[in-house]
Amino acid sequence: MKRNSLFILILLLAVFIALGTLQNRHLQQLRASEAFYRWILAAATNERLFSDQSEGYDDKSLFMSIADATESLLPEVSTMENTGADPIRPVSRLGMVAGEQEHRKTLWKLVSGPVLAQQRQRFLDDARQRKLLFAKDIQYAEAQASGVNVFNLFFGFRKVAATFVWIQVDRFWHQGMMYRMIPLMKTCVTLDPNFVDAYLLGAWHLAYNATAKMVDTPQALKTWSDKYQTCLGEKERYYYLAVDFLQDGIQKNSDNYKLYFDLGFAVYKNKLQDYEKAVKYLTPATYKMYHDRWVPRQLFICLELNGQYEKALEGWQQYVKEYPESQSALETAPRFIKRNQAFIQEKEAEKAEAEAKATADPVAAQLKRKEAEEHTQAALRLWTELNEPFGDYRIARLHALDLGNEGRYIEAIGVLEKARWDNLSSFDEASELIMEFKQKGNIPLSVSEKKAMLRKEEGETCTGQPAASK
Amino acid sequence: MTAVIDSFRGPWCIAVYTWREGMRKKTLVGFLVLSLLVIFGSSFMSSFLDPSAQSDMELKLIKDICVTTIAIFGMLITVFISASVVPTEMDNKVIYTVLSKPVRRVQYLLGKFLGVQLIILVNLALMGALFFLAIYLKQRILPTLLLWSILLTYFQFIIVSAFTFAISCASTSSVLPTIGGLFIYITGTLTEYLKDVFTRSGQTGELLDKIVGYLAYALYNVLPNLMHFDLKDQIINRAPNDPPTDVLIPNLIAYGLLYAITGFIMSYIIFRRKEM
Numbered sequence: 061m062k063r064n065s066l067f068i069l070i071l072l073l074a075v076f077i078a079l080g081t082l083q084n085r086h087l088q089q090l091r092a093s094e095a096f097y098r099w100i101l102a103a104a105t106n107e108r109l110f111s112d113q114s115e116g117y118d119d120k121s122l123f124m125s126i127a128d129a130t131e132s133l134l135p136e137v138s139t140m141e142n143t144g145a146d147p148i149r150p151v152s153r154l155g156m157v158a159g160e161q162e163h164r165k166t167l168w169k170l171v172s173g174p175v176l177a178q179q180r181q182r183f184l185d186d187a188r189q190r191k192l193l194f195a196k197d198i199q200y201a202e203a204q205a206s207g208v209n210v211f212n213l214f215f216g217f218r219k220v221a222a223t224f225v226w227i228q229v230d231r232f233w234h235q236g237m238m239y240r241m242i243p244l245m246k247t248c249v250t251l252d253p254n255f256v257d258a259y260l261l262g263a264w265h266l267a268y269n270a271t272a273k274m275v276d277t278p279q280a281l282k283t284w285s286d287k288y289q290t291c292l293g294e295k296e297r298y299y300y301l302a303v304d305f306l307q308d309g310i311q312k313n314s315d316n317y318k319l320y321f322d323l324g325f326a327v328y329k330n331k332l333q334d335y336e337k338a339v340k341y342l343t344p345a346t347y348k349m350y351h352d353r354w355v356p357r358q359l360f361i362c363l364e365l366n367g368q369y370e371k372a373l374e375g376w377q378q379y380v381k382e383y384p385e386s387q388s389a390l391e392t393a394p395r396f397i398k399r400n401q402a403f404i405q406e407k408e409a410e411k412a413e414a415e416a417k418a419t420a421d422p423v424a425a426q427l428k429r430k431e432a433e434e435h436t437q438a439a440l441r442l443w444t445e446l447n448e449p450f451g452d453y454r455i456a457r458l459h460a461l462d463l464g465n466e467g468r469y470i471e472a473i474g475v476l477e478k479a480r481w482d483n484l485s486s487f488d489e490a491s492e493l494i495m496e497f498k499q500k501g502n503i504p505l506s507v508s509e510k511k512a513m514l515r516k517e518e519g520e521t522c523t524g525q526p527a528a529s530k
Numbered sequence: 531m532t533a534v535i536d537s538f539r540g541p542w543c544i545a546v547y548t549w550r551e552g553m554r555k556k557t558l559v560g561f562l563v564l565s566l567l568v569i570f571g572s573s574f575m576s577s578f579l580d581p582s583a584q585s586d587m588e589l590k591l592i593k594d595i596c597v598t599t600i601a602i603f604g605m606l607i608t609v610f611i612s613a614s615v616v617p618t619e620m621d622n623k624v625i626y627t628v629l630s631k632p633v634r635r636v637q638y639l640l641g642k643f644l645g646v647q648l649i650i651l652v653n654l655a656l657m658g659a660l661f662f663l664a665i666y667l668k669q670r671i672l673p674t675l676l677l678w679s680i681l682l683t684y685f686q687f688i689i690v691s692a693f694t695f696a697i698s699c700a701s702t703s704s705v706l707p708t709i710g711g712l713f714i715y716i717t718g719t720l721t722e723y724l725k726d727v728f729t730r731s732g733q734t735g736e737l738l739d740k741i742v743g744y745l746a747y748a749l750y751n752v753l754p755n756l757m758h759f760d761l762k763d764q765i766i767n768r769a770p771n772d773p774p775t776d777v778l779i780p781n782l783i784a785y786g787l788l789y790a791i792t793g794f795i796m797s798y799i800i801f802r803r804k805e806m
Contacts, residue, residue, distance in 0.1 A: 066799070066802075069795060069798065069799050069802075070799070072795055073792065073795045073796060073799065076788060076791050076792040076795060077752060077792055079788050080752070080754070080785070080788040080789050080792055081751050081752050083781070083784055083785045083788050084751055084752070084754070084755060084758075084785065085751060086781060087755075087758050087778075087781055087782070087785055088755075090774070090777060090778055090781060091758065091778075093774070094774040094778065097773075097774055098774075164772075164773055165773050167773075168773035168774060168777075169773075172774075172777070188729065199757075199760065203722045203725070203757075204725075217598045217601065217602075219594045219597070219598070219763055220594040220595060220597075220598040222594075223590065223591055223594045223595070226587070254764065254767045254768075255590070256767075257587045257590055261587070315769055
């Protein structure tokens, strides 16, 4: 009897060990699918937003094979608008679907199902051989390569280790040891790839604090960077280090709006004045993710700076509808709505003027000039209603352009001279217009204007720049 | 039905008395107080950081420190209590009194095991509640994902607890099971290394090399892998309704339960024929 009960117990033990083993295998498969899913999200973000960073790795070919296999199985995403994707570069359906949070469940079902079993196995094999760039910070994928890796360090307590490393980074900052901060910041995000604040503060240190006491590098001292396809000095190099740092963060945390916002607003808008790129990153942060209210506001400002007045106007009007009681909707939005309306009128006036000049038919030309005049009057009215220094400058500019068209260059220069000192934010634009009028009217340029002209003639060239990019 | 209820009445009484006795242990209370102090103190850790760096860094600091504290102290409490309940009763001879009553060994063992789980759960609940409060006071939003994290922590502990309990049934003092429990936790987090052994095996072409590889692979599949529960650390920073997380949670719970039952059956096999 006793022997029988022991036998039953051992049998029961064997059954539970077998069930545990099966569940273990099932969990291994689930974790493999999870790693595969997260890698697809990172590779899709790379396809949508960045130029290919995985040269020398297998990410692209594997991603494309998955994209081909799932083309007919994924829901159609009708438009690329608001994704931040470059409209010229083709983006696969997988790349687009992965960017939409509403389709994540569908994507997960596909990724964990039998349809992609072959690709999933290839993913694990490639991860084992370290052939995938975007799998490097995915725990299960990393474990394929070495079994024990950075994730097992501290017996799973690596997140708190990352936090303590960050405290050291903070200390180095106060001691002014920027050169020591950079490797430690990278250690931090290696230990914890989801440490979004490390990415944000790290990029802030690089773009703002490290460069705070540096002067802008003169164009002649800059050197060409193949990686960034632009001329860089020491100061500008820090800006691009911040760009790299934030892009790395976006790859690993593709749904966090803060990273997109800091890349678009803090670096591209404020530091590099690259409004096109700023719009590119602020757009998905505004339309594809949960965000704070200042995100769309900055997008609309960048759209205006990038000359996309219609979109900016539409955005502001939508913002007022969404948050009618907010201070921004009551105070800020009406000003920007007027600004964009005025800019649209100015643009229309310029367009009509150009068409009038282009046409041979004097009647049509007359009509176009009349149309241009109407648009200009509308713009003047809006700038007057705006009642702020920037509006006054735009009025002065329109007045100066009128005078210039009549050949009254000295008067036009006089108007602009006063306007540029009254509104310093438009100083450069007014100065360029003054130089243009001086050249047209054969008026001698000042020494600084001559220097500016020479710089302009030299263009944005630098040492080592290939002829094709000049 | 009455017979089933009656058969569970004995274990339940033992469980409650084990819990009462366990909560009086000074070492355990020491661990608990220390962990609560660390969780409470995590709110002040942000004073090490620059106040001008406006960010959620403070919240991240609290989350990381609290999760780690719960994991470390929770694990210590789990190992300590699972390792000591049976050997202590053998040492002070209480077990003889209990087993002389109409209580079967399996009922006694089940009661002890349930009592250990009650102690772990109460400790986790206390630590979790303070953590919950610290996060709530900071962000003024109920951190529901935290509850899942604490639940997964428990199912990780139940595996360690069950196997430590099994070792304790074979031992007469709590020293060996305590060391065994710590060893189970450490090796449990390094199980993935066995897969690497399997992947690299066979390179020399020798039979022994291959055998070692297959053995490693078999162990990799059979032994509990505590790194599966790493989700408990990640879940706090993830978006709600993340599809893989939703699927993983019930599977991890089932995994924890299966190995807990396995550990308990092992305990009983050892304990049923023990001379005392």
